[in-house]
Amino acid sequence: MKTAPAICRKKMRYRSKETAEAAAQGAFVRAALKLRVYRCQLCRDYHLTSRTKGMKTPSYEFQQLRPQ
Ligand SMILES: [Zn+2]
Structure with a gap:
């Protein structure tokens, strides 16, 4: 995926895929954000x-x- 430099600077950065996935999962559980x-x-x-x-x-x- 291509990211514009302005977007890149604004976005949260994660050093590892695992950390990013954990954050994505947290957002999904808390706020149903996909x-x-x-x-x-x-x-x-x-x-x-x-x-x-x-x-x-x-x-x-x-x-x-x-x-459930
Ligand atoms: Zn970036």
């Missing part, structure tokens, strides 16, 4: 995006959707 992790070409760190089209659905979203 976020996806992607590697930024500019800073080489990870950002979260709310654009989910064409992105793989993380396992925790399936778990939340399953009836």
Whole structure:
């Protein structure tokens, strides 16, 4: 995914994919926000995006959707 420099500077940066995924999962659990992790070409760190089209659905979203 391409990120504009202005967007990159504004966004939260995560040093590892694991940290970014944990943050995305936290947002989903707390606020039902569906976020996806992607590697930024500019800073080489990870950002979260709310654009989910064409992105793989993380396992925790399936778990939340399953009836208890
Ligand atoms: Zn970036």
